Amino acid sequence: MAQAPSLQPVLRPGDVPERIVTEGLLLRRWQAGDREARYRAILASFDHLHAWMDWADNPPTERQDAERLEEALNWPSDRSYNFAIFDELEQTILGMAAIHDSLGGKAVEIGYWCHVDHVGRGVITRSARALTQLLLGLDQLARVEIHCDEANVRSAAVARSLGYRLDRIEEDGITAPAESGRGMIWVKES
Numbered sequence: 001m002a003q004a005p006s007l008q009p010v011l012r013p014g015d016v017p018e019r020i021v022t023e024g025l026l027l028r029r030w031q032a033g034d035r036e037a038r039y040r041a042i043l044a045s046f047d048h049l050h051a052w053m054d055w056a057d058n059p060p061t062e063r064q065d066a067e068r069l070e071e072a073l074n075w076p077s078d079r080s081y082n083f084a085i086f087d088e089l090e091q092t093i094l095g096m097a098a099i100h101d102s103l104g105g106k107a108v109e110i111g112y113w114c115h116v117d118h119v120g121r122g123v124i125t126r127s128a129r130a131l132t133q134l135l136l137g138l139d140q141l142a143r144v145e146i147h148c149d150e151a152n153v154r155s156a157a158v159a160r161s162l163g164y165r166l167d168r169i170e171e172d173g174i175t176a177p178a179e180s181g182r183g184m185i186w187v188k189e190s
Contacts, residue, residue: 129153
């Protein structure tokens with residue numbers, strides 16, 4: 001059986017800044033000193049995450065999360081640029097966001113989740129807006145995508161509010177308890 005060709009990264013070194021200040025938020029590259037606060041944020045939000053995230057099948061142990069953080073400290077980490085989302089004073093983790101450079105074809109995907117204590121306050125919309133504007137300002141990119149399950153109305157609302165258009169819905173299987181198995185691909189083009 002022939003192996004699928006490897007998709008080349010679209011982003012180049014230096015395209016993604018390590019710090020983005022926007023609308024009362026700071027998105028910044030993870031740092032080793034974030035370990036304890038990150039772990040607490042994931043545990044506090046676990047039920048919220050478990051519903052939608054395939055990687056959140058069980059609450060992580062401190063060691064498991066430390067290993068995940070170690071990987072996230074790479075820039076990029078397996079073709080993903082991973083950000084902590086903080087309040088503007090950099091005191092509270094409000095969520096996480098990432099740029100995934102694995103789609104090929106002049107496209108990247110952004111992903112995100114919000115700390116359960118900060119849901120409904122525009123944290124993800126403001127973060128996704130900043131990432132979208134950054135990415136669509138790059139000459140080599142033609143589009144940014146947001147992928148979410150059809151049942152994840154909050155995630156779809158973020159894409160819709162930022163002017164993404166629903167490109168398609170695909171059967172993609174159920175990998176987390178709240179999923180319908182139908183993935184929505186939202187697209188915004190330059």
